[in-house]
Amino acid sequence: MRSLDRKMLRDLWHLRTQVLAIVVVMSCGVATFVMSNSILESLERIRAWYYREYAFADVFVTLKRAPDALASRIGEISGVSKVDTRVLTVVRLEIPTMTEPATGQLISLPSRGESGLNRVFLRAGRLPEPGADSEVAVSEAFATAHRLQLGGSLEAIINGHRQALLVVGIALSPEYIYEIPVGGLLPDNRTFGVLWMDRQTLAAAMDMTGAFNNVTIKLTGPRDEASVIRDLDELTAQYGGLGAYGRADQQSHKFIQNELNELRNMSVVAPTIFLCVAAFLLNLVLSRLISTQREQIAALKAFGYENHEIAWHYLKMALAAAVLGSLAGTVLGVYLGRGMTQMYTKFFHFPRFEFELPLRVVVIGWLISSLFAALAVWTSVRRAMLLPPAEAMRPEPPASFRKTWLESIGVVLTRSSATKMILRQISRTPRRAILSTLGISLAVAILILGSFMQDAVDYLFDAMFRLSQRYDVNVALVEATSADAVHELQQVPGVLACEGYRAVAARIRFAHHHRLVPVQGYVSQLDLLKLIDRQRRTVDVPASGLMISAELAKILGARLGDELTVEVLEGKRPTKRIRLTSTIDDFAGTTAYLQQQELCDLLDEGLSISGAFIAIDPGAESEVYGRLKEMPGVAKVVISRSTRDSFRRTVAETIRRMRLINLIFSCVISIGVVYSTARISLAERSRDLATMRVLGFTRHEVAWMLFAELGLLTLAAIPIGSAIGYGLAWTMIKAADPELFRLPLVVEFDTYLFAAGVVLMATFFACALLRHHIDRLNLVEVLKSRE
């Protein structure tokens, strides 16, 4: 080994604790990079495979009822390569183990021999036999939630008739990778499941023999989507078509895509933060090293070492840290990436777990970390390279101190010379003070980033379940009926209050923008449902005219006073221009609201309801559920409490995990930054500090001088980090698809307090580590040695 390399290794070993700090932070950066990219890569690959092998459709449309003959006309639309027609229905399920009703999405399977689109993946058992009336395949998640096994049974109310079902298969489908009911947000596998039945059997049960109510299409190429959707809408309009949409609007796909987008955002933000901090630490350590080795560098040059050899010598140290960090980071990243991919595979129901780590990701990760390392030390290395040897041989002149503004502040506070020294030290190396502060503030920021989700979700939770949904049960009816039905529901023993509403699906158009949305017809001042905006204010449906989600108005480009075209997609399918009189800045999805009477007038029917909110006496829940189960007119029952519980389960769990990871990361960063800054300060000032000790200051007093400096930097970092954290939280919120979620950017004071607390603890910890070095300060050595 060359002596110069030996020197490098010994220097690195000598600086091992500081190198370790850099390597750890660096490895977190590479780990988050490898982790998020491997998750992305794995999920995208398995999704592509699933979509391809199980023929996930490109265009979807649901209609009321169309004769089988329409299928061949759809097939003639140019751009359509394959058409699959199906019979779908949402039914109420009854499961012996559950008091409250569950909802099932029934989907017809093509008759034997045909291979339709959106094919199911069989996990166990077989598909239902044609003609076997009661056989179903059940989605795996639902089966798992209810411990349903092959041969198990349940009941469904299909078209008003109770039917016993026999589980013959456990299945998955590319259409329900994210398994939620239409219009849902979060999965609850207890109350919602997908079931597949033989086409003939299901059609017969629904009086749909020779007809269908759902079409899915495979396109010849992606460019045909818009024109196919247009032609399809035209063809299906007279059959009650609810409007065709592409994959981008397919519910499950949309949620997965949203998650992948957020991951992609994370895959940039997190590694950048870590690598910036690592770069800063590296810069700190190496610039210090190079300035202490001025004379060594001069000697090397005097003996004929070339400038580039010297530059390479120091650059190699930085790269060594990058390589070590990358190595550890890759291992950690693969471990975390595997675990997270496994979690995602379960949360999203993919048929199998596959972990993919392309070499490309690892190579890019290593290159990026090396690049950060090289850039971090570049100015210092350049300084070493350009150092004029003759001048470097001369002893360094004493550092020039000036009175600074920082000190004048200090003078106001105290006259102690120790304080003056602290302030002078900080203002003497302002660049380092600033960078240290920034480094610590990134730790604060990461903590806020990890915790703010909790705040935002708590806020949302409170708004949704305390302020907005005051009902216990939301009942959807099979068909719209007279508003008098409310009285019938009110008669059920245990029902405390009941309020009806009318809802329809409609397409809302403005200029050349349009969206398919639910239109909710409410009376003013409902008691059981309050419309709440993102400021948690109660918003009422306007006395006349249309109110829509502010996000929808943005998408449509509509302003208050504009006339929007509302095409109702049910019943007589009326179309009417209605003035936009209000918007609501709500949390999720896109919805339109009208006065119930105005909606009924539009539909050309008397005051009617299609659903109702019900408040139940807490003691009488099971009786009420029992009664609702027996009512044939009830299509679907959504229980507020189970929504809330599943929300808590899924979201809270994810957030807790994220928060823990960020807590660890942030501690790594703050301890790394504080400790490294402190070590450098100590090294630079060991002579001063030793002199003070000789002059009679105690260890304690001397230690305090250093700690006070670190404390000041940390205190300065807290507000800066809070601001950065707020900004990062904002980018996270923005990464979510606003058409799905519009989480409010809420950061509670407690969260700032928590972040500040953790970082102060980390500073304290770093100081404790440092105390050991201060106590060991060798007075004689320090004073004797030439700096």
Added chain:
Amino acid sequence: MSHDRPSSIDSPFASHGQELVFRARGITKIYHMGEVDVHALRGIDLDLFAHEFVVLLGPSGSGKSTLLNILGGLDVPTAGEVLYLDHNLTAAGEKSLTQFRRDHVGFIFQFYNLIPSLTARENVALVTEISPNPMPPDEALGLVGLTERMDHFPAQLSGGEQQRVAIARAVAKQPDVLLCDEPTGALDVITGITVLEAIQRINRQLGTMTAVITHNATIANMADRIISLRDGNIVDIRRNATKLAPHELQW
């Protein structure tokens, strides 16, 4: 060997019959320190010859180090010309100066400038690894009597021992010139003598042209020639008739 040289050569400006190693003419060095210009050297003419042992004498700040650094290719003058054999050092670029130092010059500094993270042997090897014609590091350390301490780190050596390692490091490449800037400046008398003996032995045994800076007039007595500087000028060049061995020097 220098002490065998005919004593008939007594002109201080020329050593007839000796090969000219350095020829410096009109060397000026000006440092710009903000508003003021520091004239470190004010037009120096100097010839140095093969095998000779010269001492540069002068008070602190007189420009000795500046002159030595320019001769060694570590620095360049503001004006003037320096020739090493037939190389023009003042016309050379950074790269060829580095090559010049690598191939021909051995430096010894007041503060040794050893690499603290390398052992004595490794410090020497650091230089022999890049030299065209080095002697083994062990042999170089043998020359300065440090065979026993080869595997010690600088922190484990006394000042005199460290300076002897620095000498071994400078001579291991078998340089053509050995330039020493106050090699005993940080040492006590006794230790200083052992270091000077080591330098003188190199000069005698290997015939390496040696220039030693000092502000201590006593040390000048061991030189072939004594060059005195003051305030950036050479004020005197004198041939030393009675060369003393270091242990004969009277402090």
